[in-house]
Amino acid sequence: MKKNKNYLISEKFTKRHIFLTDFLSALANTKTGLFGAFVVLLMFFLAIFAPWIAPYDPTLIDVPNRLQPPNLSHWMGTDLAGRDVLSRLMWGARPSLQVGVLAVLIGMPGGIVIGLIAGFYRGSLLETILMRATEIIAAVPLLIVAVAIVGILGVNPIDLGFFTITNEIKIVFVLGILYIPGLARVVFAVASTEAVSDYIRARKTQGVRDFSLIFGDVLPNCLSVVTVWATLLTAGGVLAEAGLSFVGLGVQPPDASWGVMLSEARKFIFSGEWWLLFFPGLAISITVIGFNLFGDALRDILDPRHYTGPRID
Amino acid sequence: MEKAILKVIDLSVKFPTKGNDVEALKNISFSVKTGEALGILGESGSGKSVSALSIMNLVPSPGRIINGSILYSGINLVSLSEADMRRLRGSEISMVFQDPLTAFNPVYTVGKQLLHIIQTHKHKSKKIAYNRALEVLSLVGLPDPVRVFHSYPHQLSGGMRQRALIGMALACEPKILIADEPTTALDVTIQSQIVQLFHELREQLDLTLIYITHNLDLMAELCDRAIVMYQGKIVEEGDVKTLFNSPQHPYTRMLIDCVPRLNKPENNVISTSNKNGKPNLLTHNIELEQLNNKEPIIEFENVYRDFFIEKNIISSIFGSKKTLRAVADFNLKICKGDIIGIVGESGSGKSTVAMLALHLLSATSGNIYYRRKNISNLKGLELKSFRHNVQMVFQDNQSALNPRKTILKTLNEALIIRHGSPQNINQMAEDLLLSMGLELDILERYPHSLSGGQRQRVGIARAMAMEPEIIVADEPVSSLDVSLQTQIIKLFLQLHKKHNLTLIFISHDLALVSHLCKRLIVMQDGKIVEAGNAFDIMMHPSHPYTQNLINSVPKGITKF
Numbered sequence: 081m082k083k084n085k086n087y088l089i090s091e092k093f094t095k096r097h098i099f100l101t102d103f104l105s106a107l108a109n110t111k112t113g114l115f116g117a118f119v120v121l122l123m124f125f126l127a128i129f130a131p132w133i134a135p136y137d138p139t140l141i142d143v144p145n146r147l148q149p150p151n152l153s154h155w156m157g158t159d160l161a162g163r164d165v166l167s168r169l170m171w172g173a174r175p176s177l178q179v180g181v182l183a184v185l186i187g188m189p190g191g192i193v194i195g196l197i198a199g200f201y202r203g204s205l206l207e208t209i210l211m212r213a214t215e216i217i218a219a220v221p222l223l224i225v226a227v228a229i230v231g232i233l234g235v236n237p238i239d240l241g242f243f244t245i246t247n248e249i250k251i252v253f254v255l256g257i258l259y260i261p262g263l264a265r266v267v268f269a270v271a272s273t274e275a276v277s278d279y280i281r282a283r284k285t286q287g288v289r290d291f292s293l294i295f296g297d298v299l300p301n302c303l304s305v306v307t308v309w310a311t312l313l314t315a316g317g318v319l320a321e322a323g324l325s326f327v328g329l330g331v332q333p334p335d336a337s338w339g340v341m342l343s344e345a346r347k348f349i350f351s352g353e354w355w356l357l358f359f360p361g362l363a364i365s366i367t368v369i370g371f372n373l374f375g376d377a378l379r380d381i382l383d384p385r386h387y388t389g390p391r392i393d
Numbered sequence: 394m395e396k397a398i399l400k401v402i403d404l405s406v407k408f409p410t411k412g413n414d415v416e417a418l419k420n421i422s423f424s425v426k427t428g429e430a431l432g433i434l435g436e437s438g439s440g441k442s443v444s445a446l447s448i449m450n451l452v453p454s455p456g457r458i459i460n461g462s463i464l465y466s467g468i469n470l471v472s473l474s475e476a477d478m479r480r481l482r483g484s485e486i487s488m489v490f491q492d493p494l495t496a497f498n499p500v501y502t503v504g505k506q507l508l509h510i511i512q513t514h515k516h517k518s519k520k521i522a523y524n525r526a527l528e529v530l531s532l533v534g535l536p537d538p539v540r541v542f543h544s545y546p547h548q549l550s551g552g553m554r555q556r557a558l559i560g561m562a563l564a565c566e567p568k569i570l571i572a573d574e575p576t577t578a579l580d581v582t583i584q585s586q587i588v589q590l591f592h593e594l595r596e597q598l599d600l601t602l603i604y605i606t607h608n609l610d611l612m613a614e615l616c617d618r619a620i621v622m623y624q625g626k627i628v629e630e631g632d633v634k635t636l637f638n639s640p641q642h643p644y645t646r647m648l649i650d651c652v653p654r655l656n657k658p659e660n661n662v663i664s665t666s667n668k669n670g671k672p673n674l675l676t677h678n679i680e681l682e683q684l685n686n687k688e689p690i691i692e693f694e695n696v697y698r699d700f701f702i703e704k705n706i707i708s709s710i711f712g713s714k715k716t717l718r719a720v721a722d723f724n725l726k727i728c729k730g731d732i733i734g735i736v737g738e739s740g741s742g743k744s745t746v747a748m749l750a751l752h753l754l755s756a757t758s759g760n761i762y763y764r765r766k767n768i769s770n771l772k773g774l775e776l777k778s779f780r781h782n783v784q785m786v787f788q789d790n791q792s793a794l795n796p797r798k799t800i801l802k803t804l805n806e807a808l809i810i811r812h813g814s815p816q817n818i819n820q821m822a823e824d825l826l827l828s829m830g831l832e833l834d835i836l837e838r839y840p841h842s843l844s845g846g847q848r849q850r851v852g853i854a855r856a857m858a859m860e861p862e863i864i865v866a867d868e869p870v871s872s873l874d875v876s877l878q879t880q881i882i883k884l885f886l887q888l889h890k891k892h893n894l895t896l897i898f899i900s901h902d903l904a905l906v907s908h909l910c911k912r913l914i915v916m917q918d919g920k921i922v923e924a925g926n927a928f929d930i931m932m933h934p935s936h937p938y939t940q941n942l943i944n945s946v947p948k949g950i951t952k953f
Binding site for chain 2: 277278279281282283284285286287288297300301
């Protein structure tokens, strides 16, 4: 028996190892997924290390060197005020990812809890109330409400003394709340099929309470879908932030943001200063595509039905 | 002597997977003569379906034919182009699948799909195709061809769907019909009708039949010759009669021995007869009387259960709820140590009875008592003890285990509920697995990497972890191969003896139930139509429905 115990421990140890290498090799097998993962990692790297790796101060005005095309000292050229486009691009990754990630983190708990409970009690009055409520929120167009809220509250930071609500926090909260219905729907779909499966019945016959069934048994089975959705919604957040900053309701100039950069470059569309539009546009496109590809790859890897790796037996 | 219409020579099919390739077929050769019915017999994973699919050149990717040839009247199907093959499929060789619901496209009517096939292959006008479609539908014995023609697949019953599917396969007058487990998903009575249909079709049309099944008796009734497959190889081949009467290969012998049969209880490994081998009516009756005097552990009293089919605001306001009566006027006493079999076809309400006994559903009216206490009034500790003492084993071993939890975790959860958190919990889980005949190395694995039989044993282990008095088993073996079925049934009997377990065993397989259970209940449309000593019912069924059920079971070998 002792021999068996040792065997089990070593098995346990290798199991995690196998899972991680499986995950990585599965990711490496999908070229698009690998590209997506690379883009996602790159953007996070830029956002986190912008202060150290950006060659210039993103708000440093250098009028003599304004509107320079890409060259050796300014790889992506300079803008109207002579600021380095590359540095602004790196700093611009920060608000984009902040909004993208934080909005998802705010929307996720609500969406998951509502979806789980509604799915578990499918057919009950509780389900009707929860799901109809989320549908009401879902009927509200995302960007328009964000514009309206920022418009009502104003773009200036609201000082509460101990805490300052910046414009980004407003956007993050609005987006987060508007994310709830989509997440709830997705979780609901999975949870309602898991809730009627036999293993849940088996747990019920053991006398387990619904609460621990919902969060202990159903939730882990929903997590792969949630992960994928979170990735896709992050891309949505990046786009929303760029859009709001573009119309002047997000990040305020002179701070750098991809939307702000595009907005400032509007005047130069026809005059030939292509680098002002091209690079922030490229950054937004690549980020969104990257997150989407990464999300697709995650779905394929995490869904056991798509599981292509070796069976562990 | 007729010449072979289809010849398979040295066929090998490989499924490349990471690490090592799986060889699904290893150099198999067989031939089919014109007008013959060939049976291909084997368990899941034996390669019987793959061999059928490779005849159609439809081996599912990533599998591919790596060697060998398939000759159909001189043409090598393996080297045929996809376009030529498509012309052959349906018009020369056609196929009937196991699940008649997924084999139809749900968004088109049966008729439209029929017309499509006829028009693609025969290039006839719509009028002629329509007439041919109706002709085919009446050929397969559908009572109202015009209605079936205009129906969507979901509007037909399982048996009608399978008939329509066979009709579709026959629409373009193929020479060869391949049937891949065409009756496995159907009830016994419908199964026997379909088998009868195959007999008639073979007489009327000059049809060559390749019949794939795991059911020996069914094959014995239908086929002239059979090949037995095991792990991608043909282990035995011969005409059905000699195959069954003197099987050469040990695997074939094992298959034949495993199948529970109605008429030969003395042959059976899982016979419940007493030591001298002959089932003794007298002792059965005495046991029954003793049971009647005992205290019932679970008692059903005039239990009804309705389901609302249409539940919406309008119907609830006007009080016109459509209901379906799943269980009606159900009375049953179950005593400690009883093994009760509940038999019925799908829709007879037998699973609902299981849910009621477990208090996963509550009765619409009537009372269910556990140790003289009404289970709908149980609260707190009493409910807890009820939950601990009544456990369930499920049909679908895949969905019965949480895919995200290791076997150890699943078992430990149950053990913790029963015993708190004992120090030696892992030891207990290991002992439990060993007593189920499982190896310890599966403890840290996830359910998806286990085989069906292993998963079912884990399911039983989880139920046993609660140390229950009663286990309700809802079709616990119907998704398993015959040889595994026997093992699981043996396991149930062992547990019954060792722990004086009460078993409620729900199944559609009469033969199986009659061997395992002392008492038998036959259900039809939610009602008990016959109840009593299992042996008596099997020998002298009084209700016409029971008689029909017993007659429908394929007798196979006993006809020789």
